[in-house]
Amino acid sequence: MGRPQTIGSQAKPQLWDFPGGLHLPEHKIDAPIRSMPLPKTLVFPLAQHIGAPAKPVVEVGDKVLRGQVIAEADGYVSTPVHASTSGKVIAIEERPVAHPSGLSARCIVLASDGRDKAAPGRTVEDFKALELVELRNIVRDAGVVGLGGAAFPSFIKLNPGSARIDTLVLNGAECEPYIACDQAVMAEEPADIVRGAQLIMHAVGARQTIIGIEDNKPRGIAALRKAIGEQQASNVRVVVVPSRYPQGGEKQLIQTLTGREIPSEGLPLDIGIVCHNVATASAVWRAVVYGEPLTERVITVTGPGIKTPSNLRVRLGTPVEDLVAAAGGLAEQGARLVMGGPMMGFALPNARVPAVKATNCILALRQADVRPEEPAMPCIRCGACAEVCPAGLLPQQLYWHARAGEFDKTQNYNLFDCIECGCCAQVCPSHIPLVQHYRFAKTEIWAEEREKRKADAARERHEFRNARLERIDAEKKAARAAKKAALQAKKAGGDPVGDAIAKAKAAKQAAPESDSKATDDPIAAAKAKAQARKAQKAQAEGAVPSAAAAQEAPKDDPVAAALAKAKAAKAAKQSDDKPDSDA
Amino acid sequence: MLSAVLALTALAVVFGLVLGFAAVRFKVEGDPLVEQIDKILPQTQCGQCNYPGCRPYAQAIADGEADINQCPPGGDEGVIKLAELLGREPKPLNPDNGVEKSMPTVAFIREDECIGCTLCIQACPVDAIVGARQQMHTVIVDECTGCDLCIPPCPVDCIDVVPVEPTVSTWTWPKPIDVAELPREAA
Ligand code: SF4
Ligand code: SF4
Numbered sequence: 001m002g003r004p005q006t007i008g009s010q011a012k013p014q015l016w017d018f019p020g021g022l023h024l025p026e027h028k029i030d031a032p033i034r035s036m037p038l039p040k041t042l043v044f045p046l047a048q049h050i051g052a053p054a055k056p057v058v059e060v061g062d063k064v065l066r067g068q069v070i071a072e073a074d075g076y077v078s079t080p081v082h083a084s085t086s087g088k089v090i091a092i093e094e095r096p097v098a099h100p101s102g103l104s105a106r107c108i109v110l111a112s113d114g115r116d117k118a119a120p121g122r123t124v125e126d127f128k129a130l131e132l133v134e135l136r137n138i139v140r141d142a143g144v145v146g147l148g149g150a151a152f153p154s155f156i157k158l159n160p161g162s163a164r165i166d167t168l169v170l171n172g173a174e175c176e177p178y179i180a181c182d183q184a185v186m187a188e189e190p191a192d193i194v195r196g197a198q199l200i201m202h203a204v205g206a207r208q209t210i211i212g213i214e215d216n217k218p219r220g221i222a223a224l225r226k227a228i229g230e231q232q233a234s235n236v237r238v239v240v241v242p243s244r245y246p247q248g249g250e251k252q253l254i255q256t257l258t259g260r261e262i263p264s265e266g267l268p269l270d271i272g273i274v275c276h277n278v279a280t281a282s283a284v285w286r287a288v289v290y291g292e293p294l295t296e297r298v299i300t301v302t303g304p305g306i307k308t309p310s311n312l313r314v315r316l317g318t319p320v321e322d323l324v325a326a327a328g329g330l331a332e333q334g335a336r337l338v339m340g341g342p343m344m345g346f347a348l349p350n351a352r353v354p355a356v357k358a359t360n361c362i363l364a365l366r367q368a369d370v371r372p373e374e375p376a377m378p379c380i381r382c383g384a385c386a387e388v389c390p391a392g393l394l395p396q397q398l399y400w401h402a403r404a405g406e407f408d409k410t411q412n413y414n415l416f417d418c419i420e421c422g423c424c425a426q427v428c429p430s431h432i433p434l435v436q437h438y439r440f441a442k443t444e445i446w447a448e449e450r451e452k453r454k455a456d457a458a459r460e461r462h463e464f465r466n467a468r469l470e471r472i473d474a475e476k477k478a479a480r481a482a483k484k485a486a487l488q489a490k491k492a493g494g495d496p497v498g499d500a501i502a503k504a505k506a507a508k509q510a511a512p513e514s515d516s517k518a519t520d521d522p523i524a525a526a527k528a529k530a531q532a533r534k535a536q537k538a539q540a541e542g543a544v545p546s547a548a549a550a551q552e553a554p555k556d557d558p559v560a561a562a563l564a565k566a567k568a569a570k571a572a573k574q575s576d577d578k579p580d581s582d583a
Numbered sequence: 584m585l586s587a588v589l590a591l592t593a594l595a596v597v598f599g600l601v602l603g604f605a606a607v608r609f610k611v612e613g614d615p616l617v618e619q620i621d622k623i624l625p626q627t628q629c630g631q632c633n634y635p636g637c638r639p640y641a642q643a644i645a646d647g648e649a650d651i652n653q654c655p656p657g658g659d660e661g662v663i664k665l666a667e668l669l670g671r672e673p674k675p676l677n678p679d680n681g682v683e684k685s686m687p688t689v690a691f692i693r694e695d696e697c698i699g700c701t702l703c704i705q706a707c708p709v710d711a712i713v714g715a716r717q718q719m720h721t722v723i724v725d726e727c728t729g730c731d732l733c734i735p736p737c738p739v740d741c742i743d744v745v746p747v748e749p750t751v752s753t754w755t756w757p758k759p760i761d762v763a764e765l766p767r768e769a770a
């Protein structure tokens with residue numbers, strides 16, 4: 001045991017600090033990972049993370065195997081969804097999902113057949129022999145996303161693009177009270193985490209890995225140090241960081257470990273760092289080398305409202321009520337269920353929603369634990385919120401502007417750097433639900449942007465349509481003008497009908513002199529008749545295209561109608577609004 | 584003293600001429616104000632403002648012909664934005680132009696009843712309806728602005744106006760109820 005202890009701790013690594021933060025009661029369990037019995041029904045939401053939802057590739061009634069793709073990625077920021085056990089697809093429909101809105105979303109519902117038969121996969125002997133693109137594709141096709149809670153597709157973070165990466169930071173801080181799944185994974189799968197670190201370093205071109213772990217997780221720290229020693233991974237080291245919420249925030253951990261600060265609205269990439277969760281590293285490794293898609297994860301089911309708080313290995317898609325049952329059930333009827341931790345989690349609308357890739361914790365609170373909603377009092381400008389903000393923001397300013405609906409001003413105060421950690425609201429003596437105000441402002445800004453994009457598209461389509469109508473109109477006019485010109489040319493030059501009439505007249509005039517000649521000239525008569533026929537035909541032909549054009553162009557054009565209306569309104573206004581506007 | 588006054592006057596005249604010339608010579612093509620107004624308008628292209636689309640209404644506002652409260656889809660929020668841009672007092676929507684919908688809507692064609700007459704296609708200002716003569720027509724939901732212009736021309740009344748329900752990805756957090764907004768200074 002002596003050897004692993006010394007690695008990384010020979011010289012106490014230098015640590016930096018992030019501003020603010022809180023010391024919160026930990027309430028963490030240190031329990032081994034337990035596997036759950038297979039659930040009877042599993043529900044797979046098609047949208048499990050930001051970006052485009054996946055598209056179903058199975059139909060109701062299809063039999064599927066464990067690890068089989070049931071919905072494929074659609075777009076770049078998208079990953080496929082896999083069946084997490086074998087069984088039959090029994091529905092593709094709207095189901096309640098784990099989302100703060102309490103709304104339903106499209107899900108694939110699977111009835112397990114209890115056999116848990118796996119689809120054949122392919123394995124990789126030497127990941128270094130793979131092209132980097134291929135490596136990323138394997139990770140994407142395996143549906144691996146960040147398991148720390150944000151569930152961002154991992155393959156994207158394996159692609160640094162043109163950025164030069166020197167360091168991979170693995171996040172094992174797990175700072176939020178109650179959540180304890182990462183500690184369990186570090187304690188029980190340390191070897192895969194270290195191997196995953198090598199793989200990710202290879203993919204992004206980093207030279208070293210720093211695994212940051214809070215000092216309250218001795219089991220995880222020891223296991224990882226041992227694994228590093230066994231694999232002689234001199235480029236990977238564990239750095240123990242002080243326990244302080246939100247140490248596990250990406251920016252905060254990177255700042256603590258490297259002293260480098262991510263610019264506002266920037267990414268770790270911008271400062272040469274890539275950051276993944278420890279459990280994600282293990283999942284990436286298993287996906288590439290064993291060909292295992294992401295079909296399960298470890299979830300902490302805990303809280304004072306749970307009989308036997310546990311770390312469970314859960315098949316994705318398992319209803320939360322099954323998780324609760326596997327953890328001994330609720331300690332009290334009517335306990336409130338929260339997905340995530342007490343600081344950043346959200347209340348679940350009901351216990352039938354499925355556990356998804358982003359689910360790290362199910363927290364059950366008794367009635368007595370739920371802090372009664374205290375009425376918000378006016379802000380007294382005490383500044384306590386700014387003192388604890390780990391992002392160095394001015395929460396009070398953000399609050400004022402969000403409340404007033406001045407969203408552009410909230411952005412001037414870097415609203416989008418707020419990680420919604422809840423520190424500010426926790427210390428606010430006036431009990432102002434600050435984070436809710438920020439979430440409100442953020443989603444409103446996104447909605448505005450969506451509307452703007454939609455409006456721009458509508459403007460473009462409208463302009464395009466106007467241009468088309470104008471073109472058709474111009475074509476119609478041109479056709480009419482051409483016809484007119486042709487008619488005039490005929491009149492002036494050789495109008496056959498006119499010619500014939502003139503000829504006939506001339507013949508009549510000539511008749512007294514040579515009557516017989518006129519009536520007896522059959523050739524001239526026939527010629528005149530034929531010419532007249534031709535002229536008629538030409539006229540008829542000329543009419544056809546213009547009729548077609550008229551059909552193409554809308555008869556009762558709403559735009560024209562509106563134009564007329566506008567003109568009328570204008571006239572009316574000019575006549576009776578004049579005295580009004582002067583007043 | 585006199586020479587100074589004369590010199591200043593001469594300078595003023597010269598600069599005035601230069602500025603006047605510059606204003607004519609370097610006149611900006613297009614009207615940025617119209618663009619700015621048009622950016623605020625919702626681009627529903629519904630004609631409720633009594634102009635044949637948002638852009639003509641923007642032009643009319645810029646020309647001082649139309650008031651800023653004639654666009655129901657833009658709602659009071661739109662009026663406020665226009666008022667801000669133009670430095671005027673906001674005012675309530677003119678009810679003559681219609682009322683703001685409480686919720687965004689799109690058109691939905693009951694396809695088995697559609698006779699394929701193409702009248703709705705001709706009415707749609709943003710080409711959001713696809714279909715050919717004598718074949719059923721469909722509204723491309725993502726392109727539909729909810730202007731309702733396709734509703735009246737349909738001879739068999741097979742177009743419904745359906746509200747756009749929020750989804751998990753478009754849902755927005757409600758504004759927290761804020762007791763602090765009540766006047767409490769005295770308490
Ligand atoms: S902690 Fe609360 S009361 Fe104090 S300044 Fe911040 S928002 Fe205002
Ligand atoms: S919720 Fe946002 S504003 Fe409040 S402390 Fe956390 S990062 Fe700062």
Ligand code: SF4
Binds near residue numbers: 636
């Ligand atoms: S009323 Fe309709 S056409 Fe007029 S500006 Fe508003 S959205 Fe555009």
Ligand code: SF4
Binds near residue numbers: 708709727730733
């Ligand atoms: S489909 Fe109907 S409601 Fe939608 S934009 Fe076109 S005309 Fe307007």
